[in-house]
Amino acid sequence: MTDIFPKIPRLPYDKYFMLHAALTATRSTCNRGPVQILDSSRCGVGAVIVKEHRIIASGYNGSPPGEPHCNEFRCSECKWVLKKDLSNSDEISQLALICPKCGEAVVGGHILIDNHCIRTLHAEENALLQCALDGVSPRKGTVYTTASPCWDCSKRLVRVGISRIVYAAEYDSRYRFNKESYELLIRNNIQVNHINAVNLFHGE
Numbered sequence: 001m002t003d004i005f006p007k008i009p010r011l012p013y014d015k016y017f018m019l020h021a022a023l024t025a026t027r028s029t030c031n032r033g034p035v036q037i038l039d040s041s042r043c044g045v046g047a048v049i050v051k052e053h054r055i056i057a058s059g060y061n062g063s064p065p066g067e068p069h070c071n072e073f074r075c076s077e078c079k080w081v082l083k084k085d086l087s088n089s090d091e092i093s094q095l096a097l098i099c100p101k102c103g104e105a106v107v108g109g110h111i112l113i114d115n116h117c118i119r120t121l122h123a124e125e126n127a128l129l130q131c132a133l134d135g136v137s138p139r140k141g142t143v144y145t146t147a148s149p150c151w152d153c154s155k156r157l158v159r160v161g162i163s164r165i166v167y168a169a170e171y172d173s174r175y176r177f178n179k180e181s182y183e184l185l186i187r188n189n190i191q192v193n194h195i196n197a198v199n200l201f202h203g204e
Helices: 013-025 123-134 151-159 178-187
Strands: 046-051 054-060 072-075 081-083 105-108 142-147 164-169 191-194
Touching (some): 013 054, 013 142, 013 164, 046 123, 054 123, 123 142, 178 191
Parallel strands (some): 164 191
Antiparallel strands (some): 046 054, 046 142, 072 105
């Protein structure tokens, strides 16, 4: 039987956990962000939080539970849903749609401010919130994220005491604070490392 998966050697921890973050990104419902590592036809971000070589939480960029996603439009009255393929369109913005079934307003799609979607929670945010729900402290943990943290996520990671961040792609947040975000993390003794996604499937 022919192997359908690439031959992957025993990976060092950084590559191993970054692949987990990349897999988490495939659950993303918002296509704002870098191209996904495991699906070049889609964009989205994934993150995992690791302590003592164990994943304690994961998250991807997507809407809060119960809210419509960026890739769908939903009627709150009759529950009619229209799904959109985000791989073919970069600009599915919030539209004033009328439900074809009941005539009520439909909500969903991107909510864009300065060309950045604010409908969704970021991957790092969702992972931190999962820690809170599970009662697990992320303090002194490592965050593996497929995109460098934005200004807001950097502040949150500082606040909870993350000790290290490993990212795969540069992300230009809507504040354009890439340099300031990095300096904030370094000032607060957070180690920041970049990992080349192209080399993820190679060993030591």
